[in-house]
Amino acid sequence: MSKLLEVENLWVKFPTRTGVFDAVRGVSFSLGQERLGIVGESGSGKSMTGRAILRLIRPPGMVTADKMELEGVDLLGRSEREMRKVRGQQISMIMQDPKFSLNPVMRVGAQIMEAYRLHAKVSKKEAKLKTIAMLEAVAIRDPERVYRMYPHEVSGGMGQRIMIAMMLIPDPKIMIADEPTSALDVSVQMQVLEIMDKLVTDRGMGLIFISHDLNLVSSFCDRVLIMYAGRVVETLQADKLHEAEHPYTRGLLNSLPRLDAPKDRLDVLKRDPAWATDESVSG
Amino acid sequence: MSGIEIEGLNVWFGEYEERVDAVKGANLSVPKGGSFGLVGESGSGKSTILRAIMGLAPTWSGKIEILDKPVENPRGRDFYRAVQMVFQDPYASLHPRHSVDQVLSETLSLHGFTDIDKRISKLLDDVGLGPSFRFRYPHQLSGGQRQRVAIARALAPEPQILLLDEPTSALDVSVQAEILNLLTDLRAEHKLTYLMVSHDLAVVGHICQDIAVMQVGEIVETLGVEDMRAMRTKHPYTKHLLESSLQSAAG
Ligand SMILES: Nc1ncnc2c1ncn2[C@@H]1O[C@H](COP(=O)(O)OP(=O)(O)OP(=O)(O)O)[C@@H](O)[C@H]1O
Ligand SMILES: Nc1ncnc2c1ncn2[C@@H]1O[C@H](COP(=O)(O)OP(=O)(O)OP(=O)(O)O)[C@@H](O)[C@H]1O
Ligand SMILES: [Mg+2]
Ligand SMILES: [Mg+2]
Numbered sequence: 001m002s003k004l005l006e007v008e009n010l011w012v013k014f015p016t017r018t019g020v021f022d023a024v025r026g027v028s029f030s031l032g033q034e035r036l037g038i039v040g041e042s043g044s045g046k047s048m049t050g051r052a053i054l055r056l057i058r059p060p061g062m063v064t065a066d067k068m069e070l071e072g073v074d075l076l077g078r079s080e081r082e083m084r085k086v087r088g089q090q091i092s093m094i095m096q097d098p099k100f101s102l103n104p105v106m107r108v109g110a111q112i113m114e115a116y117r118l119h120a121k122v123s124k125k126e127a128k129l130k131t132i133a134m135l136e137a138v139a140i141r142d143p144e145r146v147y148r149m150y151p152h153e154v155s156g157g158m159g160q161r162i163m164i165a166m167m168l169i170p171d172p173k174i175m176i177a178d179e180p181t182s183a184l185d186v187s188v189q190m191q192v193l194e195i196m197d198k199l200v201t202d203r204g205m206g207l208i209f210i211s212h213d214l215n216l217v218s219s220f221c222d223r224v225l226i227m228y229a230g231r232v233v234e235t236l237q238a239d240k241l242h243e244a245e246h247p248y249t250r251g252l253l254n255s256l257p258r259l260d261a262p263k264d265r266l267d268v269l270k271r272d273p274a275w276a277t278d279e280s281v282s283g
Numbered sequence: 284m285s286g287i288e289i290e291g292l293n294v295w296f297g298e299y300e301e302r303v304d305a306v307k308g309a310n311l312s313v314p315k316g317g318s319f320g321l322v323g324e325s326g327s328g329k330s331t332i333l334r335a336i337m338g339l340a341p342t343w344s345g346k347i348e349i350l351d352k353p354v355e356n357p358r359g360r361d362f363y364r365a366v367q368m369v370f371q372d373p374y375a376s377l378h379p380r381h382s383v384d385q386v387l388s389e390t391l392s393l394h395g396f397t398d399i400d401k402r403i404s405k406l407l408d409d410v411g412l413g414p415s416f417r418f419r420y421p422h423q424l425s426g427g428q429r430q431r432v433a434i435a436r437a438l439a440p441e442p443q444i445l446l447l448d449e450p451t452s453a454l455d456v457s458v459q460a461e462i463l464n465l466l467t468d469l470r471a472e473h474k475l476t477y478l479m480v481s482h483d484l485a486v487v488g489h490i491c492q493d494i495a496v497m498q499v500g501e502i503v504e505t506l507g508v509e510d511m512r513a514m515r516t517k518h519p520y521t522k523h524l525l526e527s528s529l530q531s532a533a534g
Pocket of ligand 3: 427
């Protein structure tokens, strides 16, 4: 399997009042034409890892790595102009707060159309048809109406699907999806996942799928990285997630509420300080 | 005593051919101290029902009663003391240039509390955020940390009724378990009333006694949690929802 992305010893640091805070601490992994899941503690550095790959960490935040390569070519040394090209054409990211990433004063349809015309030289009419088709593809019920809406008028799950539709436009080599389906009901979720799945299997895209939904990651992804306090504490084959050994991962599996097995109180994790200081494992 | 009583609620946006009927003839009733879940299709009107209760829907008709009293238009300070909401989109509901400390102290002083410092520490602790987060701004927090600030802010005025719109959807399951246990404890201690939206049926089943299922603006079925667990449903959409969610949980 050819490597699309290689990351070695990635650090993301933020200066704060009380000293430098390390949000990502020495993370290494590679991505091929596969679905790589990332799960982990809230605040463990999942989103920052995604943003660092796209060089979207704003100063005073700092990023260092021994290696960060897209198809064997260095990403860290590229100019901002070159990076804009990478973001527009080669690596797409679906942000965790979808509505926040849309332009609030521009209609949804116009935004998708603009993104599409930047990518493909087509007439306005053609772009509009394509836009409506994309909204339909992400299972939006009334695409003509949503086309004319402003971002604040769409529901949480509609916002998420609009972002997904936009990120599919450039036919990226790598897609980083940060909690892309957290606001979707199960049946719509399945349809959206199918679209992403097709891109991986048919076009050889690499997908980084950040999610806290353990069952979903286990059934949808090929491999999983488990993050805790800025480090990767365990990597697993996705279908073996339920056989995880690290106590953090075990704890996660035990804190899930279950429809078929109700209980009054859910188990909570006892966090061991050693989990934060152990060496990062490589994925 | 009744906590939330809604009868024949309609909510619409726009006029004439642009009109969207987001909620159509919804009925639901949550006793004081009860806990009610809203589930259903994306875009079916769940958030709109909560927003209408909060007085954030521009055009609506029907009956909304809180603690046996019809709501006033606009809602008064007493209303916001009694009813608080955790919004689906925590980023949009937090002011970008207000630190966590400012957000919480503002809410606390607005509602007449004086021991603000102590309360902020307690609130942050309750939602699993240490003191180091107190002077952060929203953009310096992760998605789940922002959601917990939004929960802390809603708990700050010690409301009697909490409207929760996907309150744990951005949280990893270990933090989710802590927040759900906190909600369970608060309800037991203070007889709080919850109206919760979630697409995660296991979460709804854990917290709620009764569940309404929505599809394109309508409540198509209301059922008790035992019936939901046993798949005793009348409506095909409910059945479909339950089946797909059990399937995805099984992997
Ligand atoms: N500008 C900043 N200054 C200081 N700390 C920051 C800043 N931005 C993020 N952080 C911290 O970096 C850590 C990692 O954040 P990140 O957003 O990657 O978490 P995450 O794993 O995506 O969590 P979640 O699941 O809650 O979204 C968090 O603890 C966060 O508080
Ligand atoms: N301000 C508005 N103007 C026009 N239409 C609106 C407005 N707010 C909501 N709507 C529409 O009302 C319908 C219901 O939206 P709502 O946000 O209640 O859905 P939801 O059930 O919460 O969905 P989700 O699970 O995706 O969050 C949607 O079709 C939405 O586009
Ligand atoms: Mg995140
Ligand atoms: Mg909603």
